[in-house]
Amino acid sequence: MIFRIVKIVMVALALGGLIWINLPSRIPLQFTLGDIAVDTSIGSPVLSWQDGSGQQFTKKFETKFGLDLQGGSHFVFEADTSKLNASDVEDAISSTRNIIERRVNLFGVAEPSIQVLRSGQTYRISVDLPGVKDHQEAINLIGQTAQLVFKEEGELDPSIPISIATQSAIFRLTKDTGLTGKDVRKAQVTFNSENAEPSVQLSFNDEGASKFADITKRNVGKLVGIFLDADLLTAPVVQTEILDGTAIITGQFTVESAKSLAVSINSGALPVPIQLVQSETVGPSLGARDVSLSLFAGVVGLVCVILFMIIYYGRLGLIASVGLLLYGLITHGLFRAIPVVLTLPGIAGFILSIGMAVDSNILIFERIKEELRLGKPHQTAVRIGFGKAMDAIKDANVTTLIVAFILFNPLNWEFLPQFGLVKGFALTLAIGVITSLFTGVFITRRLLKVFYTRS
């Protein structure tokens, strides 16, 4: 008896947990019950914990949508490694990847994904930026080759009339000082204490600091220019020798432009030239429409399947429908727990796998009916029919799993496709098939035992 109560409680707990994980992230609850007013909200669980080193982890059970559904930009850049020694390629690529990652992070994108894809001797870097609509700004930010140089006054270009050349700083600053962005340890945005105007402060490393001290010493009263690529950022007149290894770039900055300058200086030039070879940008409205349309289609399909099962198989069909709903909840719960990034083909894979999950149940029922027709007693028919059906179910799903494996390409083999959309489909299909094996074995069997007793 106690054993039975424990069992019921366990099942109830498991079911409750399953439903909890599948809830929308926030449902407001507001009602009054007699004198008690309730005003709170419930939603899917958020777990947070600390590991030994005190680092904080949080896990939210939310459905994640791919770029095609939530909107965003996807780029593939090809690296030109022709000028590198073979032994340096791997290093150069991985540091390029890191610089791109830093630039993207400074761009303020939530959960960007930057991956190196290798195909033969070709290296590509794929960049996924969820939510980024302005693809041009993103491309510029990623691909720019920002090179900071300091120049001092030098010989004038004889082809330019003296009167013009002496007026304009850009023509007078012709001599490289040897101080470049490589000597900058850090660039950051600061604000002028008097008028709160933004400016960019450079801190040099030791070598840079001593170079800068020399430059300022020999140029007191003269101009020193700071160039980003060919653009003159600022050309202040040196008042005094600067020994503390910092320089401030002032100018007509907005907060944004100061920030983006600091970003470019920090990231510096990319070690390998890259070229954009593929891009996809999706606006958020298109994805939202696709999600709601395909969810609606999924619900309509599911209702048809359930009606069909109940009309054709009666009580068995009802049991199968309950099993199917549980299957849907478990699969969706897995998508949230793993988490699986759902793309549109991924949703199609999920919807397809619901249709396939019913297959297991139909196989089981047909086998049971067959055994009953042979005149076997009820319990025996269920047991034998179930066992026979399981063999066929396992056989039938092996090939689907193999093909899903090839399409998903989990080891990123370079000779196989590495397309996000195909992967999304293969992953949800595979999870769907594996879950349907599990629900077929455990859940339908339990349900049959409890609810399909002799009539």
Add this chain to the structure above:
Amino acid sequence: MIRFSKYNWLYALISLVVIGTGIYSMVRWGYRVSIDFTGGTEVTYGIGEEFVDTISKEDIEAGLKSVNATYQSHEYPDDTSLVVRVSDMDEQSEPQFREALAKRTSAQLSLLRLNVVGPVIGQEAIQKTLIAVGLGIMAILGYIFFAFKRASFAFAAVVALLHDLLVVLGMYSLVGHFFGAQLDTLFVTGLLTTLTFSTHDTIVIFDKIREYRKSHPHESIETLSDMAVSATMARSINNSLTIVFMLVALVLLGGSSIRFFAVALLMGTLTGVYSSPFVAAPVMMWIEKWRK
């Protein structure tokens, strides 16, 4: 038991007609190959309903002049969007084109999707997809030879597989010609997936035949096959019906982005269900009789 094997000629005729039509379409019209494979630029604009079918090829070509790109095709997948395919237009010049087109047609164009594929990427996608398809089919074949120790069974399953491959390839070319479906990576994915379904059904039927052969050792192969097909027919139809419900809902209601993917899956599912009793079983009988 229904004597399915009496009408083997009819099944062969149906298959020949369907595959023949498909091959005719493949040869005559070929495919609309997606930029996934050819490289190029595909851009989708949201437009007001009143502009559907009003923006012409000439309008688009005039807009493209400003960015030096070449027109390929355009279409209206639903009543709020316009898809334009061009070559030689990169991300940077798209706004200029959009502006020129909007100016000329006075339509409000909002960018819904912009997809640019370099030619090298397209070439590679073809290679990799072919390798994936080859591996996928080899995996299915390997499984067939592993699951059916009997050569006649394995050979019949392979014929059914080829049958389904040809049916889907041919019919999709037809859908491409009349409704604008494109041959893209998703189509290939759908094709491979449904080939595995087809193999399931064949496995179920041949399993039954093996079972009956043990329990009825003196029956002819036709009778055994008819018994097996009759016994599995309900399961086959019911199972495919549930998948078909889901897919038809997706085709009709699921929106234009995955409509043709769902169509490919649907065609594959239907031919997969058909080919097991009506292609694999007759071929198997034919080989068994020929060997005697």
